Amino acid sequence: MNAAPTATAPATPSTTAIHVSGLVKTFGRTRALDGLDLEVATGEVHGFLGPNGAGKSTTLRILLGLLRADTGTARLLGADPWDDAVALHRRLAYVPGDVELWPNLTGGEAIDLLARLRGGIDAKKRAELIERFDLDPTKKGRTYSKGNRQKVAIIAALASDAELLLLDEPTAGLDPLMEVVFQDVILQAKAQGRTVLLSSHILSQVEKLCDRVSIIRLGRTVQSGTLGEMRHLTRTTIEAETALAQPSAASPELTALAGLPGVHDLRTEGNRVRFAVDGAHLDDAVRHLSGLGVRSLVSHPPTLEELMLRHYGDELSELRHGRDQEGTGADADGSSVPEATSR
């Protein structure tokens, strides 16, 4: 859960695996994508975050040439996802968020079919993955639980030699043990130099796996960068034990600290002091703090959850506000409200 390695990742990608800009897609009156931008560098694991209905799946389906964008550009591995779909699909593998299997085909048959239609399967890897994910490949598709159907698609995708993996909430329905296996396997794929676009709303998964993340809401990218960069834009919580005999919020040293720009919510307890500081002013605050004789120091970087809440917090309040104004809206209006807030 350490942010240190991600901070050293290159901020500007050398080669681009996925380039999307100004993507717009409407379904009837619903505007699913509203000028979405996305940049994924070759070899990185890129987190694609957003609440239900934000447009993550729609974006992936446009990248797969299953849907056609209204306007905007999308390039995948240097080619057009709609016109060059078949050629591109030989180089990528996809795991949908809601895997449906053929009722009368076994899981093993489905894995082979999907992999062969892509261009082949590594039998050794297939066996290893089936073992690791603890899947019974002899059961018919109709008898699998949701988690097991997900495993089938994950195995079919990862047993391939695809250079790009498009994963749409791939672990929905997997139990925590399998989640760990999945993270292992993705880190392995990353070590092999594959590019991964991972749409998710499991934040711990994204924190563990992703070099960079893009956060989208209402069909638009609201933030994109490394977790380190993003944290820089938000507050870090500092807890320190100081050499001050009887610190109180009124003591002059602490009043000076509390008065620094960017420092918030300063509290004391015994000789401990706790405050939050904006990323841009971290340096000043720490310098001032060290003058007080620091005996121990704990810093909490903002969690992804806090990052997300920062972006969706206003959305939530906007929606609440909007709903209050509408009063009891008609059914048709209710359906356009993103699921995250309507459920």
Added chain:
Amino acid sequence: MSTATDTAPRTGSAREGGRGAAAAGGNALAGTGTLLRFALRRDRVRLPVWVLAVFLVSLSGLQKAGQLVSDDPAEAADMARTLSGPAMLAMTGPEHYLTTFTPASVLSMLMLGYGAVLTGLMSVLTVVRHTRADEETGIAELLRSGVVGRHATLTAALATAAGANVVLGLLFAAALPGTGLDGVTGGGALLYGAAHTAVGLVFAGVAAVTVQLSAHGRAASGTALAVVGVSYALRAAGDVGSGALAWASPIGWAQRSYPFVDDRWWPLLPALALAVVAAAAGYLLSTRRDVGAGILPPRLGNATASPALSHPLGLAVRLHRGLLTGFGTALLLLGAMYGSLLGDVADMLKDLDQNLREALTEAGGSMTESFASTVMLVVAVVASLAVVMAALRPRAEETAGRVEPLLATALSRTRWLGSHLALALGGGTLVLLTGALGLGLAGAASAGDGGLTGRLLGAGLAYAPALWVTGGVAVLLYGWAPRLAPLAWAVPAYGFVVGYLGKLLDLPGWLNDLSPFGHVPQLPSADMRWAPMAWLTLLAAALVAAGLLGFRRRDLETK
């Protein structure tokens, strides 16, 4: 699969068992009323349309029935003899209707059989829709977790179907006396309606059994509809032959109540008894299975795919083979049954005088061949049902979300849809030929004419381009307006109504021209014409090409 999920069904069934025991205490029907209201609300358009459609199809025989019965006794006798020809008997009902030769009795003879088939169709589809289909989608699981007794779902479904059948019966009883048709009596009209109701109840009961057997709605309705088909075929064979076979068919029982002739009610008793027994069997079977499961247990399969599953065609074969072998077998039997009547037809011919023989074979060819041509249309229409079902499979695959992962591989849209089409059109043609083969082999044996097999196979093959056009319409709709794809069912339905009933009802020729089946030369009784075959094939190719083009251009529908 992990051991945790492995044991889940077992604990599930243990709980089911416990609830079953508790249900014996008297709450097995809890929630039936709510479910029934829910079912009626879901079907508020569907069921009235069904009831009205059956009613109107039956009434479409009114005009013809009025015309058939002439005031001139000699003419009337001629018409009666026409109606008693074997081909007519196989298409309509028992000859006994002609003893009271009134418009009403002729209506009853002409239309009761079709009405019974349509009523059966309505009952089966209604029961399956509210039981197994809901279990398959998982709706039932949600419902059953509420205060809903173990037998509530089936009871509500049966009550819905029974209600529709009773309304249909009452509609006949109320409306027929108002038509002013000669020979209609109040009692006869009530019996005419009750005969429909009784047949509908039987097939609702049959569906209550078939939905327990398989975990799939399509298999359940397929099996029940096969029973409807066999019932119709048995009555056809019985009405042409000695009549014994017709007594093995619920549709035969309904027809033998003879509304407007004898007005006897007792043949409906075995129908009601069978309906009750079948429904009871359905309830009994339902207590022996888990929700969502069938009586027949799922089996394990291969851990790896055979080499056939390396290309889209291999997958399409896997997905379509059940449907196609089912239809092939059914048509082989249907063809063979009609074929075995060809000998009887030839015998009857000897008893008729020269003038009548000519009248009966106005289309040309012998009496046997004219009968065979009529049967061939039925075979072709049934084969076209297989074509439509197979051609609509891509739509089902798409809405179920199974196409998305496939098209995310190096499989082009054209190859994927093309593989399904190959099975729909090619497989449909094979199904057609199987039916023609059954008719030909049995016909050759019973009529003692060895050359008949080849001629009838050729006659069957002549319908292939019409089948391809039917499939082409389905593909065109699927490619451009997938939501409208089920409209493709209109092609075989229309083809059957104007092609088959049109002969009985003297419909204008241009109505027949609108159907692809109307352009097929009616071999072996008519001469071969190559031109329509060529342009039907071209039309089919154009429809398929346009459909593929549309599918390549549109968004995939995703879950």
